[in-house]
Amino acid sequence: TPLPDLVIVGAGLFGLTIAERCAEELGLRVLILERRHHLGGNAYSERDPETNVEVHKYGAHLFHTSNERVWEYANRFTSFTDYRHKVFGKYQGQVYSLPLNLALINQFFGKSHTPDEARALIAEQASEFDTASASNLEEKAISLIGRPLYEAFIKGYTGKQWQTDPTELSADIITRLPVRYTFQNGWFSDTYEGLPTEGYTAWLSKMADHPNIEVRLETDFFAVADDYKGKVPIVYTGPVDEYFGNSEGRLSWRTVDLEESVVDTDDFQGTGVVNYNDGDVPYTRIIEFKHFHPEREKTHLPGKSVIVHEYSRFAEEGDEPYYPVNTADDRAKLLKYRDLAAAEPMVLFGGRLGTYKYLDMHMAIGSALSMYDNKLKPHFAEGAELK
Ligand code: FAD
Numbered sequence: 001t002p003l004p005d006l007v008i009v010g011a012g013l014f015g016l017t018i019a020e021r022c023a024e025e026l027g028l029r030v031l032i033l034e035r036r037h038h039l040g041g042n043a044y045s046e047r048d049p050e051t052n053v054e055v056h057k058y059g060a061h062l063f064h065t066s067n068e069r070v071w072e073y074a075n076r077f078t079s080f081t082d083y084r085h086k087v088f089g090k091y092q093g094q095v096y097s098l099p100l101n102l103a104l105i106n107q108f109f110g111k112s113h114t115p116d117e118a119r120a121l122i123a124e125q126a127s128e129f130d131t132a133s134a135s136n137l138e139e140k141a142i143s144l145i146g147r148p149l150y151e152a153f154i155k156g157y158t159g160k161q162w163q164t165d166p167t168e169l170s171a172d173i174i175t176r177l178p179v180r181y182t183f184q185n186g187w188f189s190d191t192y193e194g195l196p197t198e199g200y201t202a203w204l205s206k207m208a209d210h211p212n213i214e215v216r217l218e219t220d221f222f223a224v225a226d227d228y229k230g231k232v233p234i235v236y237t238g239p240v241d242e243y244f245g246n247s248e249g250r251l252s253w254r255t256v257d258l259e260e261s262v263v264d265t266d267d268f269q270g271t272g273v274v275n276y277n278d279g280d281v282p283y284t285r286i287i288e289f290k291h292f293h294p295e296r297e298k299t300h301l302p303g304k305s306v307i308v309h310e311y312s313r314f315a316e317e318g319d320e321p322y323y324p325v326n327t328a329d330d331r332a333k334l335l336k337y338r339d340l341a342a343a344e345p346m347v348l349f350g351g352r353l354g355t356y357k358y359l360d361m362h363m364a365i366g367s368a369l370s371m372y373d374n375k376l377k378p379h380f381a382e383g384a385e386l387k
Pocket residue numbers: 009010011012013014015033034035036040041042043058059060061062063064219220221222237238239256321322323350351352353359360361362364
């Protein structure tokens with residue numbers, strides 16, 4: 001079989017965006033290698049066969065963007081519902097509306113505050129530490145929102161996310177802890193927001209549905225690398241350390257264990273996401289997927305619901321890498337990998353694993369469109385060197 005014009009490692013949103021642009025606009029023959037049994041990367045979802053509820057298999061995925069180009073591009077492959085994401089948080093037997101806002105402040109302190117009164121209260125409580133000299137995450141958080149809100153809404157949750165006491169965590173894990181002195185409790189503040197009407201897998205499959213694109217599933221790049229390396233341009237979206245055989249050491253990641261179950265009730269928690277802020281509850285949050293698609297109510301099996309308990313921890317070998325830990329040690333290794341990547345002939349590194357960066361979906365698409373504009377199109381259409 002002849003070589004394709006371009007090989008892409010990974011069928012996530014980054015790889016799919018590159019593939020679609022190169023096939024559709026440049027007429028290239030593109031081969032995508034994907035080691036999982038499905039395309040879509042971490043945005044992949046499936047209908048639960050018993051209840052017909054769509055479950056995001058790698059954690060809840062909510063689409064939102066303020067980038068006009070990304071929004072227009074995504075809408076070529078799917079429409080979006082008018083879902084607006086909200087998050088609630090349980091603490092000591094009460095449920096609060098997140099993020100930190102006036103309703104939460106009033107409920108938590110048991111009294112109504114005007115925006116100015118709430119601002120003055122939090123400023124007074126935050127004066128315990130100075131932000132610039134905070135020596136760990138706990139001091140930094142208290143310097144921003146004060147001790148009472150920190151102890152209720154940050155301490156337990158963050159401790160569980162990192163499996164580490166916040167006094168042992170670096171202050172630069174958080175830069176800001178915004179407090180809204182209004183009752184506005186939409187989780188995102190982007191121009192556009194919604195969920196793909198027919199589901200993530202329909203959207204992502206449509207991107208790859210092109211006569212010039214072949215997706216080869218259950219194929220690990222490293223098993224077939226000799227067929228392509230040095231012979232054809234490659235866009236690699238797998239883990240950058242793995243590409244180089246972990247020569248500079250492994251980059252560290254956090255992972256999330258997702259425990260899925262079907263419960264015997266129509267409605268388990270009345271909303272999509274409830275955070276568990278108490279430190280002694282072992283999970284960080286519970287997702288109830290049917291609430292992401294209220295417009296599908298009649299298609300869901302009555303009397304049942306799919307819920308997922310999430311447990312956060314440091315990833316070990318073989319775990320799914322979800323969030324970069326990004327210690328000083330990781331950053332030093334990353335610089336070495338970046339040099340190796342820049343010197344690797346005919347290979348471009350992209351996506352969240354290839355750059356060791358947390359990217360939301362709209363960022364993965366936006367960054368792939370930039371790589372297409374700045375590197376791939378100049379190479380294939382104008383003969384520029386690929387680097
Ligand atoms: P991925 O989706 O990870 O795709 C990379 C692909 O490469 C994978 O399919 C992998 O199997 C494949 N691969 C790796 N190595 C090889 C190899 N050697 N050979 C073959 N294939 C290989 N974004 C949002 O916008 N909203 C959200 O609410 C949201 N929630 C998230 C929740 C969680 C828990 C996580 C982890 C991410 C979330 N994201 C969210 C981010 C979203 O998942 C990413 O933006 C998206 O996955 C990035 O796409 P990607 O193509 O860079 O990477």
